[in-house]
Amino acid sequence: MPKRILITGGAGFLGSHLCDRMIAEGNEVICLDNYFTGRRTNVSHLLDNPNFELLRHDIIDPIKLEVDQIYNLACPASPIHYQYNAIKTMKTSVMGAINMLGLARRTGARILQASTSEVYGDPLIHPQKEEYWGHVNPIGIRSCYDEGKRCAETLFMDYHRQNDVDIRIMRIFNTYGPRMNAEVGRVVSNFVVQALKGEDITIYGDGSQTRSFCYCDDLITGMIQLMNGEHMGPINIGNPNEFTMLELANEVIDLTKSTSKISYLPLPSDDPKQRQPDISLAKELLDWEPKVQLRDGLQPTIDYFKKELNI
Numbered sequence: 001m002p003k004r005i006l007i008t009g010g011a012g013f014l015g016s017h018l019c020d021r022m023i024a025e026g027n028e029v030i031c032l033d034n035y036f037t038g039r040r041t042n043v044s045h046l047l048d049n050p051n052f053e054l055l056r057h058d059i060i061d062p063i064k065l066e067v068d069q070i071y072n073l074a075c076p077a078s079p080i081h082y083q084y085n086a087i088k089t090m091k092t093s094v095m096g097a098i099n100m101l102g103l104a105r106r107t108g109a110r111i112l113q114a115s116t117s118e119v120y121g122d123p124l125i126h127p128q129k130e131e132y133w134g135h136v137n138p139i140g141i142r143s144c145y146d147e148g149k150r151c152a153e154t155l156f157m158d159y160h161r162q163n164d165v166d167i168r169i170m171r172i173f174n175t176y177g178p179r180m181n182a183e184v185g186r187v188v189s190n191f192v193v194q195a196l197k198g199e200d201i202t203i204y205g206d207g208s209q210t211r212s213f214c215y216c217d218d219l220i221t222g223m224i225q226l227m228n229g230e231h232m233g234p235i236n237i238g239n240p241n242e243f244t245m246l247e248l249a250n251e252v253i254d255l256t257k258s259t260s261k262i263s264y265l266p267l268p269s270d271d272p273k274q275r276q277p278d279i280s281l282a283k284e285l286l287d288w289e290p291k292v293q294l295r296d297g298l299q300p301t302i303d304y305f306k307k308e309l310n311i
């Protein structure tokens with residue numbers, strides 16, 4: 001049965017892929033965005049679709065809409081952007097969550113929060129399970145994002161306990177793919193763009209820190225399964241295959257056949273040394289696991305950036 005679905009942050013990287021999937025499944029989509037990091041071009045191919053509506057709005061302000069489901073993705077996700085205006089980032093996470101939860105309460109809509117592996121901070125437990133409470137600096141430069149997302153999780157749980165709001169909490173681990181914003185400074189887009197332009201690949205620190213990269217299609221499948229399943233979470237969704245940043249750089253150089261060299265820059269403060277999701281809960285409760293391997297996901301990402309950069 002088609003639903004009317006609100007996707008906040010819908011013009012962003014993940015939001016736009018979710019809009020595509022929701023429209024393809026025959027739903028009505030309201031895509032809400034303030035275009036801080038998102039772009040109309042990410043959804044311009046949907047503008048003529050009668051089931052698609054694009055709204056310029058900031059979720060720190062309340063809004064009244066009639067919807068069946070809400071995916072709350074609005075929030076800058078890259079360190080460069082969320083640190084650009086840290087107070088606004090915190091407002092987006094906290095006031096945005098309150099406004100969207102209020103909307104869910106009024107309409108009876110189910111609401112999913114795009115939370116993050118950052119709630120685990122610089123983890124002392126490896127890999128990270130949902131029951132781990134994290135190791136987070138409350139006063140550092142990443143705190144506006146980490147603590148904002150942690151507070152949003154608290155609000156989701158409290159609206160559920162106190163007001164019976166139907167919630168889902170998804171902890172997203174590093175995700176990449178076409179439509180990542182080249183300006184956001186995330187590692188995959190930086191390395192791919194640098195390799196395509198023949199510029200130095202910038203590794204922060206010695207490149208031994210690890211991340212586990214999930215391809216966007218896998219992530220969106222997990223998100224939709226969580227929203228439409230029985231379990232409210234929090235549930236980790238990510239790819240458990242772990243790589244050092246040096247391994248990633250070499251993989252990108254290999255796939256792009258680039259002449260780029262590697263240059264080493266200082267490691268930003270509070271940069272987590274390792275991150276890998278334990279996805280046993282997602283496997284057991286959602287029957288979900290990622291299918292796309294890093295090399296297979298890097299190729300369409302490289303093709304996307306080639307087109308974007310006219311290379």
Ligand code: NAD
Pocket residue numbers: 008009010011012013014015032033034035036037038039057058059060072073074075076077078092096114115116117171172173174175176181
């Ligand atoms: P993105 O920056 O491409 O998308 C975020 C979108 O939210 C953008 O379109 C932006 O313009 C919009 N936005 C920001 N503040 C807003 C506000 N106040 N009101 C309305 N819209 C606003 O990032 P993404 O990678 O697509 O991330 C989507 C969500 O997933 C975010 O909540 C992010 O924290 C979460 N997440 C992403 C990753 C990842 O690796 N991509 C990892 C963990 C969590």
Ligand code: UDP
Pocket residue numbers: 078079174185186187188190191202203204205209211245267268271272
């Ligand atoms: N990183 C890097 N070079 C870059 C951008 C990022 O070495 O040009 C490193 C960064 O320091 C971090 C990892 O890559 O250790 C992942 O960074 P990203 O910003 O993508 O995500 P996050 O730190 O939020 O996981």
